[in-house]
Amino acid sequence: MSKKTTVKTLNAISEKGLSLLTEDYQLDEQADNPEGIVLRSYNMHDMTFPSNLKAIARAGAGVNNIPLDRATEEGIVVFNTPGANANAVKELVLTSLMASSRQIFDGIMWVKTLADQGADVPKLVEQGKKQFVGKEISGKTLGVIGLGAIGARVANDAVELGMDVIGYDPFISIDMAWNLSRAVQRVLDIQEVFEKADYITMHIPLTDDTKEMFNKDTFKVMKDNVYILNFSRGELVHDDDMKQALEDGVVGKYITDFPNAKTLTMKHAIPIPHLGASSEESEENCAIMAVRQLMDYLETGNIKNSVNFPDAALPYRGHKRLTAFHKNIPNMVGQITSVLSNFNLNIADMTNRSYKEHAYTLIDLEGDINDADFMGLEDKLMTIDGMIMTRVIQ
């Protein structure tokens, strides 16, 4: 019996996805040395990668919880599931936008304080409700920073709700640009969003460039009483500056899906316990996509939706296949094919794709090849300068 491939989960992953793992796999939450890992927001930064680990599948969008550079250096592919939870996040953004604008959260908290007022409750409600007069969003300006899977959906639906929408994304993909409503006004300078918007929602990854993008300098430019929605990552906002801006009334409300000890005590902050992607549908979509991508890579070497390797695929026709991940430098393919010819192995098909400083080569080998024909092949390939990882799939 051939050895099963071990997959470990680091968070609760929907059964709809995990049940796709066939009998060739064993799912083991305690495994020390799995070939694949599936996770959601688990922080992997302090984790040493197991020696057998080949792939990490993030059931979700953000990958700031995974040490990408280290994974790349160790030849471990990292996947995410673009768009799979975007509708869930969009719905919660729009819910929060409307609910906060109508002071629903404050109103609910207040009305609960009347619990011991007996028959007077209806009268007190009618007297007290004037504290919670809100604003309609129709006709107001929404600034959307980041027009990817979530931002584009939020922008389009906000247009349908009667808002004037300004969008900023200097790196927008062609697909997203096509999907964007023509009523969304795209701007090239983020300052324009800060200056004009009554509500600002951010849908960007956390990177060195975006960290604390919302700070006292950017608050200075914004309209007084602007509402800020953060369903992206807590670290995009400078907490102390936000606290001050809320106290000064520069920011009217801060709705954040990423509570921490500071935001929980901020006046006018509305903390949500990271529920953006927590819908049944989104959890299933993400798990199914993550597990499929992981299995495809482990079984065929094909890559789709990686954040650190190039996407690459060859139709898998049962050939013995060699995969190699290496530096994107001249003559790597030449050196690989030369090693193959020294081993008397003939190429049936191949592809080579690059992403930034790295490249990935998939080679199908022709004919009936025995295990013995591969003896020493991977060791030899690993002696090529710039080679990071090789794998024979048989």
Ligand SMILES: NC(=O)C1=CN([C@@H]2O[C@H](COP(=O)(O)OP(=O)(O)OC[C@H]3O[C@@H](n4cnc5c(N)ncnc54)[C@H](O)[C@@H]3O)[C@@H](O)[C@H]2O)C=CC1
């Ligand atoms: N609250 C939650 O549960 C969830 C949070 N997220 C967060 O939302 C973020 C966005 O998710 P998606 O829309 O699915 O990702 P995406 O990759 O589809 O879109 C991100 C967009 O941000 C743009 N962008 C990057 N840097 C930018 C910058 N400096 N200024 C303006 N635009 C910039 C990119 O060009 C891209 O279009 C994720 O990175 C993650 O951190 C995602 C899913 C669930």
Ligand SMILES: O=C(O)CCC(=O)C(=O)O
């Ligand atoms: O898995 C989750 O609940 C978090 C989703 C998220 O933050 C993301 O996809 O970036």
